[in-house]
Ligand SMILES: NC(=O)C1=CN([C@@H]2O[C@H](COP(=O)(O)OP(=O)(O)OC[C@H]3O[C@@H](n4cnc5c(N)ncnc54)[C@H](OP(=O)(O)O)[C@@H]3O)[C@@H](O)[C@H]2O)[C@@H](O)CC1
C-alpha cells in the first residue's frame with residue numbers, strides 16, 4: 509500500500525470530489541460512517557464518548573461521527589473550544605446537523621475518567637508548533653488516564669517529518685483514513701498513535717495508482733502476491749542451499765537461532781559454518797542442518813567449495829577478531845556473487861573497513877539495528893535526516909538496508925522504502941535479529957529476489973512474533989519462540 513504525503517492526500521480528496529463525483533460534505537459523511545462503524549464493532553455502548561472537536565475538517569469528522577453514534581445508541585457529548593464563525597464550512601454543516609440532545613461540554617476540566625475521548629482536534633491540516641487553545645487542551649488530555657481514540661492522526665502530529673519537539677495527543681488507538689501517514693511509522697512520534705487501524709474511505713483508485721510515492725506499507729495482499737509456489741515435481745536441489753557463517757566462542761546461540769529460522773524458509777538445504785567447539789547446540793537442536801567446521805573459536809577460514817551455496821548469511825554472534833575480518837575479506841573475494849545477508853558483527857567489520865565495503869557485491873541485504881546503522885551511515889538529528897542517510901548509503905552500495913525496529917524499514921537502492929505492518933515490542937530481545945538473518949538467507953537461497961526476500965522475511969518474522977506474543981505474552985516470549993511460528 510502506498511503511503512501518500514498530507515499534500516497528496518488533500519489532492520486525492522480534491523480529485524475524488526471532482527471525478528467520482530461526490531460533494532466534500534458527502535465524502536466526509538462516508539469517512540465518518542466508516543469510523544462510526546469501526547467504533548460500533550469494537551467499543552461497548554456502556555462507555556460514554558466525549559468528542560474533542562477542532563475547527564477544521566478533522567473536527568467535522570468528529571461531529572459527524574458523534575451524530576451517527578448518538579443515533580446508534582451511544583452516550584455522546586462534544587467539547588468544541590471554537591466559535592461557529594471559525595469553523596470550516598463542512599465542520600459548520602456538521603455542527604448544524606448535531607442533534608440538540610447531545611450534551612455540549614464547556615469546561616475540559618469536567619471530563620470524567622469514565623469517558624472515552626474521541627480526538628478530532630487536528631488532522632492532516634496541522635502546521636508548525638501548536639497554538640492555543642489547542643496546546644493547553646492537548647497537554648490537559650495527555651495528563652488524564654482516559655482512553656483516547658484519534659481520528660486520522662493523533663492531534664498535533666504532522667503527517668511526515670518535523671515532530672521532534674511537537675506536542676501530540678497520546679492516543680491508544682488511531683483510526684487513520686485510507687493510508688497510514690509516514691510519521692506514524694517513525695520512532696520520532698509513532699509512539700503517540702497506539703494501535704493503528706487503517707480505514708478505507710474510497711478515495712479515487714486511479715489517482716492513487718498514478719501518484720508517485722517512495723513510501724509503502726507492507727500488506728498481506730502484497731505478501732501473497734510475491735510468494736513463490738512450491739512445485740509438486742521438485743527435490744531439495746530445486747530450492748537452493750543456504751550457508752550461514754555464524755557463532756564464535758560462547759555465541760553458539762546466535763548461530764543456532766539463525767539455523768533454525770533458515771530451516772523454516774522453504775530452502776532445500778542449510779549449512780552452518782561454526783567453530784568446531786561450538787557445534788553441539790546445532791547438532792542437538794537442528795539435525796536437519798549440515799555443518800562446516802572452523803578450527804578456531806571464531807570464523808577464521810572460508811568454507812570449501814562456495815559454488816554450491818545459493819545464498820550466504822554472515823554475522824550473527826561472529827565476534828570481531830582481526831582474523832575474522834580477514835576471513836570475511838577472503839569470503840567476498842572467493843564468493844560467486846551469491847546474494848548475501850550481512851548482520852551484526854559483520855556489519856561492524858564492514859563499517860570499520862573501507863576495503864570490505866569496496867568488495868561487497870551489489871544487491872546484498874544489510875540488517876542493522878539503530879546502533880549498527882549509526883556506525884554505517886553516521887549520526888542523524890531527526891527522522892528525515894536518518895531516512896536520507898539510509899537512502900544515500902543504499903544507493904551508494906547498490907544494496908538493500910533493513911533498518912530494524914518498530915515498523916522495520918526496508919530501503920531499496922532506488923530509494924523506495926517499505927514499512928512493516930507486523931511485529932511487537934516483545935521481539936525487542938536478544939536473538940530476534942539472528943532469526944531474521946537466518947530466515948532471509950533461507951528465502952534468498954529458496955529463489956526470492958533480494959527485495960522480495962527482505963520484504964517477505966521482515967513481514968513473516970513480525971507475524972511469527974505476533975503469534976508468539978499471543979501464545980506466551982509480550983513480556984515472556986523470546987526469540988526462539990519466533991522460530992516456532994515461522
Ligand atoms: N483526506 C481526505 O480525503 C479526507 C479528510 N477528511 C478529514 O479532514 C482532515 C483534514 O482537514 P483540514 O485540512 O481542514 O485540516 P485539520 O487537520 O482539520 O486542521 C485545520 C485547522 O488546524 C488549524 N491549525 C493548523 N496548524 C495548527 C497549529 N499548529 N496549532 C493550532 N491550530 C492549527 C488551522 O487553523 P489556522 O492555523 O489556519 O487558524 C485549521 O483551521 C483530515 O485529517 C481528515 O480528518 C475527511 O473529512 C474526509 C476525507
Ligand SMILES: [K+]
Nearest residue numbers: 627630661663
Ligand atoms: K485527530
